[in-house]
Amino acid sequence: MKFNIRGENLKVTEAIREYVEKKIGKLEKYFESPITSDVHVNLSVYNGKQRIEVTIPMSGLLLRAEEEHADLYAAIDLVVDKLERQIRKYKTKVNRKPRQNNLPRFVTTNVAVDLDEESDDIEIVRTKQFELKPMDSEEAVLQMDMLGHAFFVFENAVSGDTNVVYRRKDGKYGLIEPK
Known part of the structure; x- marks a missing residue:
């Protein structure tokens, strides 16, 4: 692994660099061959919160x-745990279900954003557009999990309607479909 470690509002010391390389380097055990691509690590500090973003x-x-966490080393440990869960989940699904040609192979996890409860203003800060692909609800759940999202919008292959699958608080899944 080749590491590209950057710091924003933070000086990347040798101790931080070694800790990041040691922790993220442990992910190589999940792969048959060594990872040859660059590992992009962005460390930043804003409002007393230490944030780490890792892209491989x-x-x-x-x-x-x-x-993000109040302690940088704790944030590094947490992000490595997330990456390990992604890898294990991805490998389990690949081995359990044969790959389909149109199934994306991207795994992403985003940090939860705290909403300001005192604000009554609703501000849309991002708009996404995408094509709805026909699939069944089981495949939609797999897609949602692979992307690390809490919900996934898809076109039901049987009915042709737009449906939504989502992860419930109890860990099970729900399906929203029109009447």
Whole structure:
């Protein structure tokens, strides 16, 4: 692994660099051959919060996770835990279900954003557009899990309707479909 470690509002010391390389380097045990791509690590400090973003592009797979914590070393540990969960989940699903040609091979995890409860203003800060692909609800759940999202919008292959699958608080899945 080749590391590209950057710091924003933070000086990347040799101790931090060694800790990041040691922790993220442990991910190589999950792969048959060594990871040859660059590992992009962005460390930043804003409002007293330490934030780490890790992106590992590999052939056919993009691992990405971010985490923030009051302690930088704790944030590094948490982001490595997220990456390990992504890898294990990805490998389990690949081995359990044959790959389908149109299934994306990207795994992403985003840090949860705290909403300001006192603000009554609703501000849309991002808009996404995408094509709805026909699939069944089981495949939609797999896609949602692979992307690390809490919900996934898809076109039901049987009915042709737009449906949504989502992860419930109890860990099970729900399906929203029109009447």
